[in-house]
Amino acid sequence: MSRVDFTQVHCSNPPEAPLVEDVRAGDQVGLECGLVVGDRVIDIGSEWRTFSNEATEVDPCRVGGAENPLLNGSDLTTLLRGGSGMAAFDKHGNAKYTSRKIVASGDRALMNASKEISQIADRLHLPKTVVDRANNLFKMIHDGKKLKSRSTDAISSACLCIACRQEGVPQTFKEVSAVSQTSKKEIGRAFKLVQATLDISVDAINTGDVMSRFCSHLGLPNSVVKAATAIAKTAEDLGIVTGRSPLSVAAAAIILASQASKCKRSQKEIGDVAGVVEVTVRHVYQLMYPRAVKLFPKDFVFTTPINKLPVS
Structure with missing residues (x-):
């Protein structure tokens, strides 16, 4: 039994006529002429009907889950289930059959x-x-x-x-x-x-990829997120943090932005979220601090002025 590729079948008269699926018969039928263009279509989805008995919590569904394309043989494994009648036990009361799923x-x-x-x-x-x-x-x-x-x-x-x-x-x-x-x-x-x-090549993580996520974990408002993103980008453009990890650059930028706002976060808090040790974060922060005037966006509203920010 072969599976019909719906992308290849079409009605011969007219070819552009829409097709409908007769679920009960497993046919693909032309809507205008009634021509069966595909038959014995297999539904690889899981069984949508249920035969469960809510009183006994027994669900004798006839099929398992949907086809798993990762598994060889389309996951057609065998499940042997033990019975509950007299014939399922030997004279000593031990079960003759045990549930066993055969998987390669x-x-x-x-x-x-x-x-x-x-x-x-x-x-x-x-x-x-x-x-x-x-x-x-x-x-x-x-x-x-x-x-x-x-x-x-x-x-x-x-x-x-x-x-x-x-x-x-x-x-x-x-x-x-x-x-x-x-x-x-x-x-x-x-x-x-x-x-x-x-032989796969993927782009390295940059500060923009992680900034919003780190700030979200720290509970910082959008104004701080925008400021930290701008600080990190400007620092990179000016070559202040050349060779530094994007994670440590993002963490140092968040420190600058948060300390200048009313939502202040410590170096340890930010380092823990970014996964960077506090010493590294502090070092990158010290590289940024002397150029802080150029790093902050012009529309940032300071709660703490730059000259009052911690030096290290």
Whole structure:
């Protein structure tokens, strides 16, 4: 039984006539002439009907979930379920049959990776497009039998980081590490290995990618977010922070903007959110402070004037 590709079928008279699907018969029919242009169409979605008995909490649904394109064999696994009648037990009262799901070892690795990626994405509130791309990246690594000696969790986290950057919602290694079972260092190593193995090039994280997120975690208003973004960009354009990490630059810019506003945040608070040690944040702040007059946007409303800001 073959699946019909709806993008290829069309009615012969006239060709541009719209097609409708007869769900009951599994046919694709021309709306104007009634010609059946595709039959025995398979619905790969999950069963939408339920046969559950609310009183006994038994749900004898006839099929499982929707097809998983990551798994070989379209996830057609076998589930043996134990019975509840007299014939299901031997003379000693032991169950003759136990629930057992037969899953290939290769599919098990994909399932575990997919589960890990989904859990991390849920905790970081990432869109499904990121999850799908990360799953595909992991499958490419798995099918090519590359990096077999590496931790599945580390590779999964690295694939998610790459997918985030490709989808325009970059996450730092620290942010991913905080909600996963893998350390920041392991994710960084796996990230480089996956890039080299798949020959993938992704843009580095810049201050604009993380500024809004960091300020949101710190509970800062939009005026401070705009000021910190402008401070970081101007500092980069003037070459004040050349060679410094975008995360430390963003943290130092937030310190300047917040200390000049009524919503002040300490270097430690900001460093913890940005995942940068306090000493590093302080050093970058000291590079920015002497040029603070040029860094602040002209329309910024100061609560604390620049000459009253902390020097270090």
